[in-house]
Amino acid sequence: MIVLSVGGSLINPGEPDLAYLHKIAESLRHNRGLGIIAVTGGGKPARTYAEAIRKLGGNEFKADETAILSTRQNAHLLTAAIGRKDGHVIVPQDFDEAARAALSGRIVVMGGTIPGLTTDADAALIAEKLHAERIVNLSNVDGIYDSDPRKNKGAKKYKNMSFGQMVQLALRSDERTAGTHFIFDMFACKIIARSRIETHFVNGKNMLDVENAMRGKAHGGTVVKG
Template sequence: MHVVLSIGGSAINPKGEPDLDFLKSMAQIIKKSKNKFGILTGGGSLARVHARAARALGASEYEADAIAITSTRQNAQLMIAALTAAGVKTLNRVVADFEDAKEPAKENKAAVMGGTIPGITTDTDAVLLAEAIGAERLVNISNVEAIYDSDPRHNPGAKRFKKLTYDELNKLAAESDKRTAGTHFVFDMLACKLIARSKIESHFVSGKNRKDMENAIEGKKHSGTVVKS
């Protein structure tokens, strides 16, 4: 089975610099699994800092997006380095686009890419990657342990969801989608529509919980959120 991992920059560099323990742990989880993987890395705080700086210098939103995308590709290179060090058969370069991902995803244990074009979030990129390689499962790994109806970091009373339908997820995403580089979504609205059209089972877990990541990848029970019909 092919599984796509959408790994948020918040999991890769949670404090503004790479979390080597997370990268090594992620590589070991992938090595242990019998699945094949398409991996999409986000930019996280690095992307937000660069996007803000670009705007402060007078850059357009398109230009801010383009600068943020470079951060996602840097994180992709770090993921490749971790996988290679763990002995995982991996394409030794960042995949350029979705067509470019098809053959490497078949021939390797893992193929890794970052963001693609301005205006498209890495959430959406991850779902498009899943569609391109025929993945049956998508696992979103971030610094939040599940999907909530509002940001739990700012609202202690936020409602946590164990299961959601595609329609329910779409509603939540629509309420928080601002479509600007580096902003926080429950999961990007366009990405939600895409997983619904292709009926891709999607799991949302925290990068701090290794057991949840392992179980989500294998389609087993975990403490995060599962989205399906």
Template sequence: MAETKWVALSVGGSLLNDGKPNAKMASSLAKIFMQTKMRLAIVVGGGKEAREAADAQRKMGKSEFYADMAGIKVTHKNADALRQALGKEAGKKIFSDFEGAAKASHTQKYVIMGGTIPGITTDADACLLAEAIGAKQLVNLSKTAIYSGDPSKNKNAKKFSRLKYSQLISLATKGDKRKAGTHFVFDLLACSLISRSKIKAHFVDGRNSSDVKNAILGKKHNGTVVG
């Protein structure tokens, strides 16, 4: 089983928790994941609740370390909700360390994690998990593909269907603020990780079931492919 091809996924927390847990979306994503019949290494983000938790720490005068820790706790809750939706093949727990997750990949079809340590995004965590288990494909599920700007604020923002690693790094450089709950395409550490290990990355709208399935299977989709 260890030699079986794995696909890593970074599931945006906003899909599973946009202020409150979305059990329906967790169930929907789990169904799609199972339909692909692929072995999946999944890292789940925090979403709106994590951003609010981080902001609450800042308002109390706490440092970014504690803002990160508050957000990480929410990612664990979201990850466990997805684990439960996937059933027994996702094991009995989520993982908070890469070695434990890699070891579980020998016996489980699905390996699920939340955030790990302060200062590292769940996107970067997903890239590290991909490296740990030898996955050469990563699928980022959020609410968008990659654009030249924020499409919700700029109607002229261009959607990219294909990018080189260097181009993704350039885009990430403009928006990576290294603060819990801030938004950017894909942070610099994550970009560097997929570049150094030549991991092909797919960015698709997690609400589009056909795109999610096609991206996991390495087929054509309406999002962005990097690498």
């Protein structure tokens, strides 16, 4: 069993990226035999709606609830792209439902679960629950850097990283507010650290790296273990 955390900005950077959905769905179908659960983020719509809730006077709990709806919309998009033959047709709403769905042998896609948890945390928890062999994090960045490579051209990329190093990096960037972006939040890092779940970070649009990471092979991203 492997768990993918699929960045919402890959699926919906402003509108659904149908070409990408077809590509990632094909990759998941090709690797169905690994046993796959994918957790989708919310992307730009989640951030837009969360910010609108705040401007309308809603609190962070309500902003989280609204962002979760966007993650589930993206899950429905990916489920549709995978198709009924290979994918579980219902998007699970919680971890127990996801665990039951995994028994079908089909690819399971879910979004967020409860306010306060990012979809990275959801991915870490379902991986822990099901004793997943590894987590693969797909984003628009090709690994973990010591600072944001989109803002700092001199950012250092890690090829390998320990769980402890990852927790420290997450502590520097975790804001714990709906719709904010960081490579992997602190709570998720602590979950994978306590259960020592090998975690791979790759650019989600590099399909060769995605498939290699799913299979535990060498790739151009970052591997966290040990």
